[in-house]
Amino acid sequence: MAQTVKIKVTVNGKQYEREVEPRLLLSDFIRHDLGLTGTHVGCEHGLCGACTVLMDGEAVRSCTIFAVQADGHEIQTVESLGTPDNLHPIQQAFIEKHALQCGFCTPGFLMTLVDYLGDNPNPTEEEIREAIDGNFCRCTGYFNIIEAVKLAAQKMASH
Amino acid sequence: MKPAPFEYYAPTSVEEALATLQTLGYDGKVLAGGQSLIPAMNFRMARPAALVDLNKVNELFYIKPTSDGGLAIGTMTRDSVVEKDPLVAERFPIVPYVVKHIAHPQIRNRGTFGGAIAHADPAAQIPALSVALNARFLVRKQGGERWVNAEDFFMGPFMTVLEPEEMLAEVVLPPMAKGSGASYQQVSRQKGGYAQAAVISVVVVDENKRCKDARVVLFSVGETPILSQTAPKILVGNVPTAEAIAEVAEKISKEEVDPGTDIHGTAEYRRHLVKVLVRRGLTEAFERAK
Amino acid sequence: MAGKYVHQSILRLEDPELITGNVQFLDDIELPGMLHAAFKRSDYAHARIKSIDVSEARKLPGVIGVYTAEDFGDYIKPGPLQVPPPTAIKGATYVARTTMPIAKDKVRFAGEPVAIVIAESRYIAEDACDLIYVDYEPLEAVVDLEKALQPGSPLVHEDLPSNEAGHVRQERGSWEQAVKEADLVIKRKFFINRNAGAAMENRGIIVQWDKHAKQMTIWCGTQSVIALRNQTAARLGLFESQVRVITPNTGGGFGPKINTSLPDDVLITYLAMKLDRPIKWFEDRRENFLATTSERDQVHYCELAVKRDGTIVGLKDFFYHNTGAYNPYMMTVPLNTQTHTVTNYRVPNFLTEFYVVFTNQMIVTPVRGAGRQYGVFVMERMLDAAARELGMSPVEIRRKNLLPANAYPYYTSIIGQDFVEGVLDSGDYPTSFQKTLELIEYDKFVNEVQPKLRAQGKKVGIGVACFSEGTGVGPYEGARVTVGGNGKVVVTTGxxxxxxxHYTTFAQIVADQLGVDVKDVKVITGDTGYFGWGAGTFASRGITVAGTATHLAAQKVRQKALKLASKILEAPEEELELADGVVRVADIPSKFISLGDLATLANPMRGTMEPGTEPGLEAVAYYGPPYGATGAGAVGLIVEVDPETMQVSLEKMAFVHDCGTPVNPMVVDGQIHGGIQMGIGDAFYEELIYDENGQLVTASxxxxxxxQATDMPKKLVLGHMETPSPLNPLGIKGVGEAGAIPIPSVFTQAVENALQETGVEFDRDTLSPSRIFTYVQQAKGA
Structure with a gap:
């Protein structure tokens, strides 16, 4: 029988206790064990950024962290941001600037940006590009995402 | 792309970690930030029998000033913490600048300073940085410890002097000498990507602008970080001229590096990059030296 | 053609749910009792399978079954052709060696499946793959495109006399004549590399068989639900109605997801029935690189016959096209290359010929652009070469040869991927070219900016290129538009x-016809349970073909509504209008009936239905164009090259595009943006590289x-033109692939221009800095 480890993780403010195999990736844990499927998986080797979540407030890639390592930590996923009727300003900005097409990479961008704009409320365009450089998008060419980040920064400043 | 099974240990103290490593011997592998190891495990290119996860060893996360003006960095200190730490920026301005070039923000939030050193990827920044800054490493095992100079630590690609039961515990950066200047030059295909060639230059000049020391460390162009022997030979004792710098660059690119041809560049191109980057790096480092 | 909604940049209706994670992508679906599949894939590009030992794998706890070709018996055979052979082209020859669902006796590319594991979890399934031992007899791999056709080359398919998979030769006018008329014949060879579609979501499939209802449900992010349903039903001996294919939200397609009868859908449908358990396979990134289809390498030998003044008298292009180990998609990609070589310029004499070649590499099928960019690349490169040899500017030679604005319809005499003669339906190429020059400030750059920067030692360069994109080809698509009793409208399409x-743009089209709020139009795509006819998502044909079918269906519903309302409101149809969700008498706004009530009345529960009428406020329409609508445009690019490291910085790009009526201009811009990114990848970054043993060395x-974001141009300016297509009522042309098409051409030209003083000339795409360095070294040595 494979070893399992008991973990306690807080995800989007809710505490979960689960028995997991040590090799279970945090991305699979969030998606398949907890059913929070807003986080997506695009490469499983830490390059594409689709699986980005916040761990204790910092953007990390959930495909290169084991679920056991989340024990005692706080995770935030896209489900913690807004709802269709009450969108987070970054989500609102993405919609207004047509910064998503297929939407698969978008949750990763959002979580990266929640962390980034929290620390850097007034970034230059060059800084924005660097901030999202670890998130791949195949649909938008990033142009509208960059515009959306500028708009989101404005929206968050006036909040 | 799911990792193979492994046994998992999550010690909460250095003592416990060392005891676990001692017991596991060759089966044990330290898990630090995991940003290189876990992808390799997902590809099943790495299949450690057991992982000793240091992420719960709180005593390994720190940046402390040393009384001589240097720094002691706990092995588990995240790259992003080093990158943003005001004391690091004050004492070693080159460090955050180099660290910023490591992959992307999400990776730096997880990757660790010591982990990168112990991993010894020949294309990684921090091993080269530690050589350039003349760092010393505290290596511990159950019931013992030793100090290793960065220069003596790296044995080959992904190979170091660490024994299976040992652990890199602390990195000590001696203070930058008065009159020192540093520069980082890298060429990679994309921002955050592996360098095709890179050089960290740390020089020291006296009040007459004469070069007292020149540590020029190349990486991604050989099996380990390469500390140039040529640079101090030509430069020390003289006021550096453009010609002297060009000569150093030429000699290093011809004699001291051994880049291979890979899918992103020919050996000839990368050797050429070394020449260009050494020249640019030394010029910048001397300009900054004060 | 503008309406209340059509031609308006309304925000996307699908976004609020999509951006909050309230949608379902394939891997989000969990079914009770679901099993997971993983493939054991070949480590060799070319080898005979001597034996496969699965005994240890079968014993692993959690493994339900491990299967090799042997276990499937006669079920394993090459799949059907996804695209028919181009019999319309005189003299075209071909052989078909279609995809093997699982290797039998021999593997033909690294990554080809040799066994499939079904287990309780993906983790266990992958563990089991590690316990499968295959004894191979390695064979020499066929890797090099040109060597593959030489006598004595190893054979990918040993029952064939050579690795030739097909041959097409088309000519208009006479190349021989062109040579006679020309002052100069310029010869060049070009190499074009392979790219991946690399959608952010990998492929995948979930199959559930309900043995009581005798009903199969397949969830799959396919670009063609109809092909998947029909091929599955035929293979399993089921009626089409017993198989329902549903596409969940899908994370990008870009071409490779069009394919059906691949190992996953062939084997997993079978095993889900056999095991009576739902099965999921979700491809990982490594598998995507190794074994999902990718696109093209080609080698071109090209000759351009020109007059001294730059006038083109003829072009000859001879090329080899790599189709990989199998050719299920026949000749779509090389035919696109062929048709797009000369679509922007007057080329009175054109001879184009290609050989399709089997190699021990992954299968080649379309990826965004689908070979078009290489026709364009060849032509644009030849123009650059001619300009260089004739001492003309790249602008001048293009101006001289561009098709004039009054040339349409322009018959090309060349048969394309849709098996009809290419016809350029509409356009105005000189104007789009001129507009591009203005947006990139060409004259100012060349006369003022560049000399100044060059004097400072900076290597800055500019390029301009033209392109066209055959879009919206047949055969057809269909749509059903239904008004519900709630007054809202549902559109379903295959x-x-x-x-x-599409959830927004199709709704815009319908809302204009039916006078409803666009938010009250729900669009359902890619679900055979709702709509069972169509061809699929390819060739930038969504809005052009399916959008037009939607428009026609909405018009029919409109007619039905007017007719019925006319009776009820006792007013002639001409006096009625549809607006605000009601049909009303235009002059007497108080006299109206809501669409919902009309829909209810349109389904009478008693009485007699009038002969010649159909129930419901519902209609189906199909649309099939005689030939595709051709979008076009031009692009300008300014780059700076570090003269020592050869790093290239994209300073400014100007892109002018004409897709006829943009149903939603914001969406059109987005499509171009994404295409540009893939084009930049193609020009400078992305490359699938095989080593001499046929191993893919770029599988991550x-x-x-x-x-990445920092690789995009620092500044992008888009320009728009609208010459409506006469082929469809809304005047639409496709735009999905446009952005990707001209980028390698313009990038190459701009970098060459930046390094002008070295005399360097490039004969390939994907110019890494190292390659640029090598070219420059060679130019200096020459």
Whole structure:
């Protein structure tokens, strides 16, 4: 029988206790064990950024962290941001600037940006590009995402 | 792309970690930030029998000033913490600048300073940085410890002097000498990507602008970080001229590096990059030296 | 053609749910009792399978079954052709060696499946793959495109006399004559590399068989639900009605997801029935690189016959096209290359000929652009070469040869991927070219900016290129528009969506016809349970073909509504209008009936239905164009090259595009943006590289360079033109692939221009700095 480890993780403010195999990736844990499927998986080797979540407030890639390592930590996923009727300003900005097409990479961008704009409320365009450089998008060419980040920064400043 | 099974240990103290490593011997592998190891495990290119996860060893996360003006960095200190730490920026301005070039923000939030050193990827920044800054490493095992100079630590690609039961515990950066200047030059295909060639230059000049020391460390162009022997030979004792710098660059690119041809560049191109980057790096480092 | 909604940049209706994670992508689906599949894949590009030992794998706890070709018996055979052979082209020859669902006796590319594991979890399934031992007899791999056709080359398919998979030769006018008339014949050879589609969501499939209802449900992010349903039903001996294919939200397509009868859908449908358990396979990134289809390498030998003044008298292009180990998609990609070589310029004499070649590499099928960019690349490169040799500017030679604005319809005499003669339906190429020159400030750059920067030692360069894109080809698509009793409208189509905003743009079309709020139009795509006819998402044909079918269906519903309302409101149809969700008498706004009430009345529960009428406020329409609508445009690019490291910085890009009526201009811009990114990848970063043994050495994002935000041009200016297509009522042309098409051409020209003083000339795409360095070294040595 494979070893399992008991973990306690807080995800989007809710505490979960689960028995997991040590090799279970945090991305699979969030998606398949907890059913929070807003986080997506695009490469499983830490390059594409689709699986980005916040761990204790910092953007990390959930495909290169084991679920056991989340024990005692706080995770935030896209489900913690807004709802269709009450969108987070970054989500609102993405919609207004047509910064998503297929939407698969978008949750990763959002979580990266929640962390980034929290620390850097007034970034230059060059800084924005660097901030999202670890998130791949195949649909938008990033142009509208960059515009959306500028708009989101404005929206968050006036909040 | 799911990792193979492994046994998992999550010690909460250095003592416990060392005891676990001692017991596991060759089966044990330290898990630090995991940003290189876990992808390799997902590809099943790495299949450690057991992982000793240091992420719960709180005593390994720190940046402390040393009384001589240097720094002691706990092995588990995240790259992003080093990158943003005001004391690091004050004492070693080159460090955050180099660290910023490591992959992307999400990776730096997880990757660790010591982990990168112990991993010894020949294309990684921090091993080269530690050589350039003349760092010393505290290596511990159950019931013992030793100090290793960065220069003596790296044995080959992904190979170091660490024994299976040992652990890199602390990195000590001696203070930058008065009159020192540093520069980082890298060429990679994309921002955050592996360098095709890179050089960290740390020089020291006296009040007459004469070069007292020149540590020029190349990486991604050989099996380990390469500390140039040529640079101090030509430069020390003289006021550096453009010609002297060009000569150093030429000699290093011809004699001291051994880049291979890979899918992103020919050996000839990368050797050429070394020449260009050494020249640019030394010029910048001397300009900054004060 | 503008309406209340059509031609308006309304925000996407699908976004609020999509951006909050309230949608379902394939891997989000969990079914009770679901099993997971993983493939054991070949380590060799070319080898005979001597034996496969699965005994240890079968014993692993959690493993339900391990299967090799042997276990499937006669079920394993090459799949059907996904595209028929081009019999319309005189003299075209071909052989078909279609995809093997699982290797039998021999593997033909690294990554080809040799066994499939079904287990309780993907983790266990992968563990079991590690316990499968295959004894191979390695064979020499066929890797090099040109060597593959030489006598004595190893054979990918040993029952064939050579590795030739097909041959097409088409000529208009006479090349021989062109040579006679020309002052100069310029010869060049070009190499074009392979790219991956690399959608952010990998492929995948979930199959559930209900043995009581005798009903199969397949969830799959396919670009063609109809092909998947029909081929599955035929293979399993089921009626089409017993198989329902549903596309969940899909994370990008870009071509490779069009394919059906691949190992996953062939084997997993069978095993889900056999095991009576739902099965999921979700491809991982490594598998995507190794074994999902990718696109093209080609080698071109090209000759351009010109007059001294730059006038083109003829072009000859002879090329080899790599189709990989199998050719299920026949000749779509090389035919696109062929048709797009001369679509922007007057080329009175054109001879084009290609050989399709089998190699021990993954299968080649379309990826965004689908070979078009290489026709364009060849032509644009030849023009650059001619300009260089004739001492003309790249602008001048293009101006001289561009098709004039009054040339349409322009018959090309060349048969394309849709098996009809290419016809350029509409356009105005000189104006789009001129507009591009203005947006990139060409004259100012060349006369003022560049000399100044060059004097400072900076290597800055500019390029301009033209392109066209044959879009919206047949055969057909269909749509059903239904008004519900709630007054809202549902549109269903067999077309599939991977992020192109069809949920908004189709709704815009319908809302204009029926006078309803666009938010009250729900669009359902890619679900055979709702709509069972169509061809699929390819060739930038969504809005052009399926959108037009939607428009026609909405018009029919409109007619029905007017007719019925006319009776009820006792007013002639001409006096009625549809607006605000009601049909009303235009002059007497108080006299109206809501669409919902009309829909209810349109389904009478008693009485007699009038002969010649159909129930419901519902209609189906199909649309099939005689030939595709051709979009076109031009692009300008300014770059700076570090003269020592050869790093290239994209300073400014100007892109002018004409897709006729843009149903939603915001969405059109987005499509171009994404295409540009893939084009930049193609020009500078992305490359699938095989070594001499046929091993893919770029099977991860560490090695396959995916363009990032910092790789995009610092500044992008878009320009728009609208010459409506006469082929469809809304005047639409496709735009999905446009952005990708001209980028390698313009990039190459701009870098060459930046390094002008070295005399360097490039004969390939994907110019890494190292390659640029090598070219420059050679130019200096020459």
């Amino acid at each position: 077309y599939t969506s991977q992020g192109q905003a 994002f560490m090695d396959y360079l995916f363009p």
